[in-house]
Structures are given as C-alpha cells and as structure tokens.
Amino acid sequence: MKVRLKAEALVHGGEVLARHEGRVVFLRGAAPGDTVEAELTGEGRFERARALRIVERGWARVDPPCAIVDRCGGCPVQHVAYPSQLAAKQELTADALERIGGFPRASYELAPIVPSPLQLRYRRRARLHRAAGRSWGFAQRGLDRIEPVDECLLFEPRLQQLANVVRAAGELPGVTDLGLLVGEQKGAIDLRVEGSVTPGLRRRAEQLLQDRVVRGVTLGGAVLGDAVVTDAPLPNGARLRARPDTFAQANRSMVPLLQRETAQALGDAGRVLELFCGSGTLTLPLLGQRRQVTGVESAGASLELLRRSADEAGLAVRLVAGGAADVVRSFADPLDAVLLDPPRTGAADAVRALASLLPPRIVYVSCDAPTLARDGKLLAQAGYRLVKAVPLDLFPQTAHFEIVAIFNR
Numbered sequence: 001m002k003v004r005l006k007a008e009a010l011v012h013g014g015e016v017l018a019r020h021e022g023r024v025v026f027l028r029g030a031a032p033g034d035t036v037e038a039e040l041t042g043e044g045r046f047e048r049a050r051a052l053r054i055v056e057r058g059w060a061r062v063d064p065p066c067a068i069v070d071r072c073g074g075c076p077v078q079h080v081a082y083p084s085q086l087a088a089k090q091e092l093t094a095d096a097l098e099r100i101g102g103f104p105r106a107s108y109e110l111a112p113i114v115p116s117p118l119q120l121r122y123r124r125r126a127r128l129h130r131a132a133g134r135s136w137g138f139a140q141r142g143l144d145r146i147e148p149v150d151e152c153l154l155f156e157p158r159l160q161q162l163a164n165v166v167r168a169a170g171e172l173p174g175v176t177d178l179g180l181l182v183g184e185q186k187g188a189i190d191l192r193v194e195g196s197v198t199p200g201l202r203r204r205a206e207q208l209l210q211d212r213v214v215r216g217v218t219l220g221g222a223v224l225g226d227a228v229v230t231d232a233p234l235p236n237g238a239r240l241r242a243r244p245d246t247f248a249q250a251n252r253s254m255v256p257l258l259q260r261e262t263a264q265a266l267g268d269a270g271r272v273l274e275l276f277c278g279s280g281t282l283t284l285p286l287l288g289q290r291r292q293v294t295g296v297e298s299a300g301a302s303l304e305l306l307r308r309s310a311d312e313a314g315l316a317v318r319l320v321a322g323g324a325a326d327v328v329r330s331f332a333d334p335l336d337a338v339l340l341d342p343p344r345t346g347a348a349d350a351v352r353a354l355a356s357l358l359p360p361r362i363v364y365v366s367c368d369a370p371t372l373a374r375d376g377k378l379l380a381q382a383g384y385r386l387v388k389a390v391p392l393d394l395f396p397q398t399a400h401f402e403i404v405a406i407f408n409r
Contacts, residue, residue, distance in 0.1 A: 001042060004055060007034040010088035012096070012370060014076030014399030015048070027051055029070060031080045032088075033058020060084035065120070065153055072147045073140030075154065075397040086113050086393060089401045093369050093391045101373030103386045111390040114261070117253045119396040123154045124252045125181040125244070128163065134171055136163070136178060154397060156252070158213070162187040165211045173201050179218075179244040181229050186215040188227040190244035193220055218245045228305065237313040238284040241305040247278050251394045258365070259285045261390050261404045262339065265363040269337035273359070275324040275350055276342045280306035282365065287315035294318040296327045325349035328357060337361040346371030348378060355382040362407040367394075372403055379407050 005018040007030040015026040020040060029051035030036045035058070036051035054061070064078040077085055090113045097103040116122060128136035128149070135148035150167070151160060159182045166178055166189060174197070179190030191205055197220040205217045209225045216227030229248075231240040242248035249255050262282050266272060270291055277283045277295035279302040286293050287310060295317060297303045303319055310317045320327050324340070328350055338359045340347055344367050354362065362384060366372035376386055384407040392402045 002037055002039050002052070005030075005036055005038055007032055007036060007051075007058060010077065010080065010085075010092070010399075012092055012399065023047070025049055028076065029079070030054075031058050031061035032084060033060050068147065068149070071140070072138050072149060074138045074149075074152065076399055078397040082115075082119050082396065085396065086115055089113055089391055089393060093389060093401075093403055096369035096373040097376065097386070097389065099373070100370055101376040101386075102380065103373075103376065108386040109388040111388065113401070114254075114257050114390065114392040116251060116393045116396045118251075120153050121156055122253055122396065123152075123250045124156050124159060124183075125179070125242075125248050125250050126152070126155065126159060126163070127177055127179050129177045130175065134167075136167065156182060158182040158184075158187060161213055162189065165208065165213060169204060169208055172204055174198060175201065181242060181244040181248060183229040183231065186213055186229075188216040188218070188225075188229055188244045189214060190218045190227075191220075192245075196220070197222070216243075218243060233313075234285055236285070236288040236315060238280070238287060238309050238315055239312065240280055240284055241309050242279050243301060243305070246299060246302045246305065249281055249394065254392060254394045255281065258282070258392055258394065258402060258404070261392065262363060262365060265388070265390075265404050265406045266337050266339060266361070269361060271334060271336045273328075273331065273333075273335050273338045273357075275328070275338065275340040275347065277306065277319075278302045278341070280309055282339065282341055283317065284309055284313075284315075287313075287317055292316075292318075294320060294331075294333075296320045296322065296324055298323050325353045328353035331357060335359040337363060339363045339365070341365040344368045344371065346375050348375055351375045351378045354379075358383075358409065360409055364403075364405045364407065366403045366405065367400060369401075369403060372405060376405065376407065384409055 007016040011017050016030040018025040024046040026048045035056040037053040038049040062081045069078050129146045131137040131146040131148040137147045137149040174193045175191045177192050205219045208214050216225035218227050227243045233239050272293045274295045277297045283295050387406045387408050390404045394402050
C-alpha cells in the first residue's frame with residue numbers, strides 16, 4: 001500500500017525515521033522534514049522502505065550533485081544539507097552512548113562534532129566491486145546488485161584519475177574488486193582475485209604500471225612496482241605509509257584533526273599501549289615526545305610499513321605482531337594509557353582483556369557509535385568512567401563518522 005509519511009530524523013545507517021499508524025518505518029532517500037510517498041507492506045513491528053516521491057521538501061533537503069545518488073549506495077545522505085548531517089551525527093553519538101552503553105547525556109562531556117574541511121572530493125582511497133560487463137562500482141545496502149560508477153564526486157581528482165586508468169585497461173579476468181589509493185602525485189592499485197593469478201592477468205597488471213599515475217600494483221600477495229604511498233613528513237619527521245591492500249584513512253583533510261584529538265585525549269601519558277595500530281596513522285605523531293609507545297597489529301604488511309616510517313625518522317617504537325586480545329593478556333609492563341582504534345566490528349575481546357591491565361586511561365577511537373557504546377559498557381563494568389566523547393566527520397555524505405572517547409578509572 002502507498003502511504004504518505006513525514007520524515008523525522010536521520011538514524012544509524014543513513015536512513016530516516018518515520019511512523020505510520022504507530023509502526024516505525026526506516027526510509028531511504030528522504031531528508032528530515034520531508035513529506036514523502038512510500039510503499040509499505042504493513043507487516044512486522046517495523047519495516048524499511050524507499051521514498052518513491054517527495055510530496056513536500058523538508059527543511060534539511062538539498063539537491064544532490066550526483067546524478068546516480070538514488071541508485072548508488074555510497075552517499076545515502078547526499079540530499080541532506082551538511083549542517084543537518086553534522087547535527088544528526090552529533091545526536092547519534094549521544095543516542096548510542098545512552099541507549100546502548102547506558103551513559104546518560106549529562107554524565108560526560110560531548111564535544112561539538114569536528115566538521116570536514118571538504119564535503120566532496122575528499123577520498124584518497126576506495127574499493128570498487130565488479131559490476132556488469134567490464135564496469136566497476138558500489139553495492140547498495142541490502143541489495144546484491146553493483147551499481148556501475150564512472151565518476152564519484154567523493155574521489156580526490158587523483159583518485160578519479162587512477163580509477164579511469166583501471167577502466168581503460170579493459171578486462172581484468174578473475175578480479176572481483178579493486179583497491180585504489182593515491183598520494184599527492186601517484187597512486188597504487190590492489191587487484192583482489194578469487195583463486196590463482198593467471199599469466200594473462202599478471203600481464204594486464206604489469207601493463208597498468210606503464211601509466212604515469214600508477215606507481216605499483218598488489219596482486220595475489222605479489223607486489224609489482226612500488227605499491228607504497230608515502231605522505232608528507234609530520235612535525236617529528238615521520239612519513240606515514242600505506243598500500244592499497246592495507247588500511248588507510250580515506251579523508252586526507254581530516255587525518256591531522258583526528259591525530260590532534262587523539263593526542264589531546266592521551267594527555268601527558270608517557271607509557272602508551274596502542275592496539276590495532278595499523279601502519280601508524282595515530283602512532284607516528286606520538287613518537288619522539290618522551291613517550292614509550294608499544295604498537296600492536298595483526299596485519300604484518302601494515303606493521304612493516306610502520307617500522308619503516310619510524311626507523312626512517314629515527315623514532316623509537318616497540319612493535320608487536322599479534323591479535324590485540326592475546327597481546328593484552330600477556331602484557332606485563334606498566335602503563336599510563338591504552339589507545340585502541342579497532343575495525344567497525346569493535347574490540348569486545350580486547351576490552352575484556354584490558355580489565356586485567358587496569359590502565360588509568362583508555363582512549364577508544366571508533367568508526368561505529370553502536371559498537372563503541374557496546375564496548376564502553378564493558379569498560380564501565382570494569383570500573384571505567386566515560387569522561388569525554390569527540391565525534392569527527394571523516395565521511396561527509398555518508399552515514400559514517402569517527403568518535404574519540406576517553407575512559408578513566
């Protein structure tokens with residue numbers, strides 16, 4: 001049945017809350033304040049629907065610049081004005097911490113969200129999936145179909161140029177998705193395959209290196225050319241490195257702001273254990289400041305890049321290869337603080353293990369408010385108090401954002 005719905009507020013995942021005859025409806029394609037037409041089944045306690053038609057524009061709606069925003073799942077809130085995106089992410093931080101974590105809003109300091117200097121053309125890395133034919137694109141949540149994307153308005157110009165190089169290369173047999181990463185001048189490509197790498201695919205990968213914008217390719221564990229992208233030096237001389245097959249923050253303009261908030265959250269902690277350190281986005285700025293830093297990471301390639309960056313700058317850091325929870329259980333050195341930056345799924349096992357170390361301060365950098373709240377609840381049960389949370393918008397036009405949270409004993 002087709003009904004008219006009043007869109008209320010953005011919720012986790014980029015949907016908008018609406019109600020119909022007492023039932024909750026999660027709408028895609030609507031902005032807060034919109035009156036829309038949608039088709040409902042009337043089944044279940046709640047349901048999800050797409051706005052079929054905008055009957056009346058709401059106060060938060062803007063015209064999205066992307067022509068395929070309704071079909072591509074990459075920018076589910078591009079039709080929402082940026083100030084409203086920020087306000088929603090601020091509210092979603094408080095909502096998750098209270099509703100899931102059990103932290104009342106007045107019990108900690110919630111800092112104003114840190115906006116991104118760029119709302120478009122900010123991504124330095126991306127992963128594209130194989131679409132129909134020889135095209136590449138993004139998946140929409142809840143659908144199996146991949147939407148072909150020739151141009152993405154979130155890509156830095158250099159990243160778009162790198163994506164164009166891959167498209168022009170023709171068929172890449174056996175490749176399921178592409179990882180793209182750029183520096184200031186050149187970039188690198190990760191070709192992910194199912195099964196073994198054929199001689200034909202290797203030849204195609206080698207041909208990609210002939211383009212002046214491609215410095216390296218990773219393919220089935222092998223490296224062709226030089227796939228390491230190196231950033232400009234930090235104040236301490238360290239240069240962050242990444243590869244297209246390792247994790248790197250996507251929003252180049254927000255990395256210094258994330259590093260600043262993390263360093264401020266650690267305060268004067270001299271002995272720091274960092275879990276999920278990756279290739280050193282948060283680690284490297286801490287080095288050379290009379291701190292003793294131990295970094296823990298399970299991805300060997302990332303740990304090698306961090307070691308290379310620290311050694312090049314003559315900065316001391318102790319690195320441990322292994323799973324975060326396992327390392328914590330065997331860690332015996334005195335600590336002033338633990339810093340962790342886990343994947344979107346959170347770090348419940350590592351957080352439980354931290355109860356045996358009892359560091360005075362834990363700084364948790366999260367890219368998912370609900371999992372931060374879940375893990376924060378575990379910390380509260382171990383005697384920690386949430387002191388401050390700082391949301392940062394590293395992903396404009398999307399439902400994602402980061403939070404730097406401080407827990408003290």
